[in-house]
Amino acid sequence: MSWLEERVALITGGASGIGFAVAERFLAEGAKVAILDRSKEDVDKVATAHDDVVGVVGDVTSYQDNVRAVQKTVQAFGKLDVFIGNAGIFDYFVHLADCEGEKLGKAFDEIFSVNVKAYLLGARAALPELLKCDDPSVIFTVSNSGFYTSGGGPLYTASKHGVVGVVRELAYELAPKIRVNGVAPGGTITGLRGIEKLEQGDTVLSTVPDIEQLMSTTNPLQYAQRPADHAGLYVLLASPQNSRAVTGVVINSDGGLGVRGMVQPAGGMELTS
Template sequence: MSGWLDGKRALVVGAGSGIGRAVVDVFRTEGAQVAALERDPAKCQVLTEEVPEAPVVEGDATTRSANEEAVKAAVNAFGGLDVLVNCVGIFDYYKGIGDLPADVLDEAFDEMFSVNVRSQLHSVKAALPVLREVRGTIVLTESTSAYHPGRGGILYVSSKFAVRGMVTSLAYELAPDVRVNAVAPGGTLGTDLRGLDSLGLAGRSRATRRAVPTNSPPGSRSGRR
């Protein structure tokens, strides 16, 4: 039985774990050829071993060069590209403005927006020429936080509102040549969504979280991606 993605060629950015890895697996199950961009060397190794037919590029998705290399790898392997999915993300663990030391605010802002926003812009920019050739599709990652924000998490929520605006703007700009949509996940425990290094949170991961802070308003902060 054929899958609903038979014949499609996809690039998944942030493919090594969590939502990104789930996208890789589901796309392959549905018949797509999938290439991957992943920053973590260990995750790249796992992808290479478990998905040997997939081109895997190790690189930083916040950079132009890594995204261009990944697009090139996909095109070289598959002859083109139909779908771009970016699942890259980082989290602030509900830090409000009062929780952010003034001397690291600039660094934390730059880190959050570099990962959550700039990476998606670089992915789109790199893939756009080949996607236009086939009237392809772009899927970016928002969050329920961009629709139902709550207390705390000022940098994370701001970054996801930025992505929401980016998606809307791109959808208007690129239509009808390229379709642009986004997914806004809710609770994603077990995704290895990491904290900001600039706030000393790089060692924290939602892969090991089992509870939501008690000051989390219902329907707002319990489901961030």
């Protein structure tokens, strides 16, 4: 029996992309799932597809909305075992020199609010309920940009490096009771949107021309990832039966960006003997 049976997870940004894939995987493992997402349309779609999912429409940058999501989760399912901070936005590779200074400041505030501050607010709102459970867990979605350059511009890269700091500090502070880990996807075909202050609020990653080819040519596995490719890692990190001694760790799920080497791999190697 999976540890996730009878467990309850709250996933921010769970109405689409990676968060939705994680929600579906947790449901398949027998978990109860609640999602907090700003898109009412997508939350309604999830609720239609899965009538047992608790959908909360709200803004992750609001502490009150995070508290409301925790309350609704506990009202529906009686507890909260796993908090997954996942909602995020991208900067569409805007370089420092190409961003006017005043705009840069506003864009910084927006992306750090969603990608970093909201993870802290969500974890804080979930904390009292997590502390009541056996083997609770917090998992954050990081990114290859939490480790490497050029997976975004400086705003996104700095925000995701910040998330690595959040994982590590909270793993330290919340031990021994709560394990805190991260999953760092590489380029994944989703509807990830940009920074509104940079007029990118309606830009959708999956519609960028040649995105599949761009993503698949940057990693050794030559693979443009799909949201479901990452979902099993959240299951692994949430389940003490699989990861009881793992905390403060970020698992890279990016087609091998860390072993890109000095030249592009030849690809298509043939075994000669």
